[in-house]
Amino acid sequence: MASTPRPQSRPTSGAEQIKATSVTSRARQVRPAAEGWDQARTPEGRPLLQFKQPRVTQPPKHWADMTQDERVAKVKELGLPAFRAKQLNTHYFTHYTSDPADMTDLPKERREELVAELFPPLLTEVKRLETDNGDTIKFLWRLFDGALVESVLMRYPGRITLCVSSQCGCGMNCPFCATGQAGLTRNMSTAEIVDQVVAANRAIARGELRGSKRAEGDPAERVTNIVFMGMGEPLANYKRVMAALRTYVEPQPNGLGMSARNITVSTVGLVPAIRKLAEEDLPVTFALSLHAPDDELRDDLIPVNDRWKVDEALDAAYEYYEKTGRRVSIEYALIKDMNDHGWRADLLARKLNARGRGWVHVNPIPLNPTPGSIWTASEKDVTAEFIDRLESAGIPATLRDTRGEEIDGACGQLAATE
Known part of the structure; x- marks a missing residue:
C-alpha cells in the first residue's frame, strides 16, 4: 500500500494563533532574557554556541x-x-x-x-544533598582537573533513575538553564560518564537511597533507568557518550547490563547528530528539548535554533522514530506568559500530527518557579489547558513529575557549585 504523503508545515497566521475564548490566549508575551548573568555573544550579537571543547587534558585512561x-x-x-x-x-x-x-x-x-x-580516581564526592524523605540525592563530584559536575539519583515506584552529566558545563547557552551560564569547560570522558552510574549503584547497595525496602529474595537494587538530562549537551560529546551507552547495555560482567530502552538521550536539537544516533542500532529513548513550536520564540529560547530550525529538528526526531521504531519524547518546559499560550499548543500539535500519528509523546515540564522572575512556572489552569489542547488533537501528553526542586536538583538547576 502506498504511503500517505506528509502534509507540508506552513506558517501559522495571527488569526489562527489568537483564540479569544482561551484562558491562555492573553496578549502578554514575555521574551526570553538571561537574568543575573550575561550571555556570551558573537560579534553579531547572537548567543555564542560552543560545539567543541577547549583544548584541555582528559583524565588518565580508566x-x-x-x-x-x-x-x-x-x-x-x-x-x-x-x-x-x-x-x-x-x-x-x-x-x-x-x-x-x-x-x-x-x-x-x-x-x-x-x-x-x-582504576585511576575519577569522581571525588564533594557534597550531597538529600530530599527530606531521602528518595532523591544530588551528588556534587570533583573531577581530576578540579572541574565540578552533578548527578541526581531518584527513586520512583518500580524504578530507580539516575540523571547523568556528559559535559563540564554546557556550550548551548540557553538563557533559562543554570548549567550553561559558565559555558563549556570540557567534555567528560567515557569512564567519567560510566562511573556516575557505578557510584550511584554503590550508594544504593549501601542503603543510602531511602524509600521502599527490598523484600527478602528480591534481586539487589540498582539503577534501572538513566536520563542524559544532567549537565551538558550529550550529542555535543557524541563519541564518548556512545561508548558509555554501549558499556551501560553490555551484559554483566563486561558492562552494566542495562536495558537500552530504559536510557533516555536528550538534546536541544543537534540535527546531524540525531540522524547519526538513529543509525547506531542502539534503541535508546530519544528526547527533543523543544520548548517552543515557533522559530520566532525558539531562536531566543534555544539558541541552537539559529542553526537548525524547529521543523528541521522535528523532521530528524521523526526520522529517529522511523528508523528505530522507538516513540520520541518532546520535552516542553512551561514558562508563564512565554511559551504556554494556547495557540502554541495548537501549533505544536499540528506540527507533530503533520508527521504522522503514534510516533511521539509530549512531556510538559513545570518550570521551577522563582518569584518575580520571567522564568516562572505556568499557572495550573494554563498548564491544564495546554495539555488538554494537545490531547484533544490526539497528542499524548504527561506532566513531568519533577524531582529535587528543594535541593536544586531539578531540570535546569544543575550548576555544580560548592
Missing part, C-alpha cells in the same frame, strides 16, 4: 574507557593471564568497587598496583 579486547590486552601487558580481565570486570561492573581490599581473588601483591594502573 578500565571503563577500554573495550573488552583492550582490557584483555592490558592485563596481558601487565603480565597477567587473560581471565583476570573478567575478574576485574566483575569487581567494577557487578560489585561496583575498585577498592583493592575487595579484590581478594587477585594476587595480593599485585592488587594495589593494578588498581593504580587501571
Whole structure:
C-alpha cells in the first residue's frame, strides 16, 4: 500500500494563533532574557554556541574507557593471564568497587598496583544533598582537573533513575538553564560518564537511597533507568557518550547490563547528530528539548535554533522514530506568559500530527518557579489547558513529575557549585 504523503508545515497566521475564548490566549508575551548573568555573544550579537571543547587534558585512561579486547590486552601487558580481565570486570561492573581490599581473588601483591594502573580516581564526592524523605540525592563530584559536575539519583515506584552529566558545563547557552551560564569547560570522558552510574549503584547497595525496602529474595537494587538530562549537551560529546551507552547495555560482567530502552538521550536539537544516533542500532529513548513550536520564540529560547530550525529538528526526531521504531519524547518546559499560550499548543500539535500519528509523546515540564522572575512556572489552569489542547488533537501528553526542586536538583538547576 502506498504511503500517505506528509502534509507540508506552513506558517501559522495571527488569526489562527489568537483564540479569544482561551484562558491562555492573553496578549502578554514575555521574551526570553538571561537574568543575573550575561550571555556570551558573537560579534553579531547572537548567543555564542560552543560545539567543541577547549583544548584541555582528559583524565588518565580508566578500565571503563577500554573495550573488552583492550582490557584483555592490558592485563596481558601487565603480565597477567587473560581471565583476570573478567575478574576485574566483575569487581567494577557487578560489585561496583575498585577498592583493592575487595579484590581478594587477585594476587595480593599485585592488587594495589593494578588498581593504580587501571582504576585511576575519577569522581571525588564533594557534597550531597538529600530530599527530606531521602528518595532523591544530588551528588556534587570533583573531577581530576578540579572541574565540578552533578548527578541526581531518584527513586520512583518500580524504578530507580539516575540523571547523568556528559559535559563540564554546557556550550548551548540557553538563557533559562543554570548549567550553561559558565559555558563549556570540557567534555567528560567515557569512564567519567560510566562511573556516575557505578557510584550511584554503590550508594544504593549501601542503603543510602531511602524509600521502599527490598523484600527478602528480591534481586539487589540498582539503577534501572538513566536520563542524559544532567549537565551538558550529550550529542555535543557524541563519541564518548556512545561508548558509555554501549558499556551501560553490555551484559554483566563486561558492562552494566542495562536495558537500552530504559536510557533516555536528550538534546536541544543537534540535527546531524540525531540522524547519526538513529543509525547506531542502539534503541535508546530519544528526547527533543523543544520548548517552543515557533522559530520566532525558539531562536531566543534555544539558541541552537539559529542553526537548525524547529521543523528541521522535528523532521530528524521523526526520522529517529522511523528508523528505530522507538516513540520520541518532546520535552516542553512551561514558562508563564512565554511559551504556554494556547495557540502554541495548537501549533505544536499540528506540527507533530503533520508527521504522522503514534510516533511521539509530549512531556510538559513545570518550570521551577522563582518569584518575580520571567522564568516562572505556568499557572495550573494554563498548564491544564495546554495539555488538554494537545490531547484533544490526539497528542499524548504527561506532566513531568519533577524531582529535587528543594535541593536544586531539578531540570535546569544543575550548576555544580560548592
